[in-house]
Amino acid sequence: MSLYDEVGGAAAIDAAVDGFYGKVLADPLLSPLFASMDMTAMRRKQKMFFAAVFKGEANGADGYMRSAHKRLVDDGLIGDAHFDAVALHLQATLEDLSVPGHLVRQIMTAAAGLRNAVLNR
Template sequence: MTESQSIYAEIGGRDAVESVVDDFYDRVLDDPLLQPYFEDTDMNELFAHQVQFVSAVAGGPVEYDGEDMQTAHEGMGITEEAFERVADYLAAAMAENDVPEEDIDAVIEEVAALKDDVVGQ
């Protein structure tokens, strides 16, 4: 990635992010540990928010306008194990969609910084 080019542009923009998020939710929703967190969830809305979130974290021309992470996950009782598994699935989805390792690491670093706002809320 060049200094002037964002991860978002490097990986192929919105289409690439949508492919990553689609793959990500296939993995997450197939996991018995994570399935209960998504019961009664509007997955279309969540998909759109996740595309927006990943795009923003990757430096795309998108601002995340969803709730802050603490508010969005309040009352869900997300465990450290569940958080780590979600991060692993995001990394795997990016790798499956040919995102370069250094870009995966950069995105996962941003996600890891949100752990305290997500776990145990």
């Protein structure tokens, strides 16, 4: 069974992304980064990304994350503190949704593995 199935499929990912962005947009450190973003499109892209990662179909995730955040890194707008805040919001969202602890740890380990790609290191 894939992680996608274990967390509850599309409905669980929809709930996770919506809850996650609720937390991100309420965070004074992160919300300015999204001020000019089309959040409907962002949610749609994030849902597709999570689904691909959870299904094990995210070949090239590092490259995608690197290119998606390049301008923010180049402009000095994001760093480790931003990555840490996003990770905390993701973990809190998963816990709010009662995702089992072993799955939360698996997801957070995968997220931590994207730090260098997101921060273009």
